[in-house]
Amino acid sequence: MTTTSPSVRLVSDLVTHIPEFRGAYESHVFSQGGVLPHVFFWDVVQNCVRSFLGEDPAAADWRRTLDFLEEQSARGELGVDEVIVTSFLNDLPYPHEPGYAIVQELGPVMAARFVRIRPGG
Template identity: 75%
Template structure:
């Protein structure tokens, strides 16, 4: 029986392996089959690495990535940064990233951003509500649809 090996220009990745993101602040296991919400979390970590500690704590507590749950931490960190204006994670980078992702029209990603970020932003009577005036046009329109009173 003759043994043939795969072509040398095609990498072979076993179905059960994970491929670490090479540009991630630390190795975040990514798989080609990650759901869009999980991919959103991983991409956020690449764009705003200051969320790494919250992510690691989240994964430890939850036993994996639950995007809607993790975004509670994203909201808290973003509003805290907005209020302190010099605290990490940088609220401007977070809003820029989420605005860009919101403009792509991916319904699975939008569900996470709208439900678990925009929906959890402070109410008008709460500290940090001013952040809603800093939302880009796409997220601002979505925010007004879900919370017309602010």
């Protein structure tokens, strides 16, 4: 019996809760030969920022994505936190980049983690 890691389960749950990520997920699995959560989350960040900026009407709604990730962050599960902090929060735009204002929309748990990993923004 194989056990799914928390980080792979995070990706699966994200795709289940926000079906707009299904195409990116299927493309990712095909090209990577499986689920690599940290790699997949690069696409999640890009999608979320494009949605926030209004650049892609087909993108998953950024609010739903942030709400889902906030809920997952609040659980405090080790593999989940690692992916969200390292491969989502850390990859959000920097102050000089378009979309940086999305940082002001983070929920309290993710906002606190964001400040810890990127105190200068």
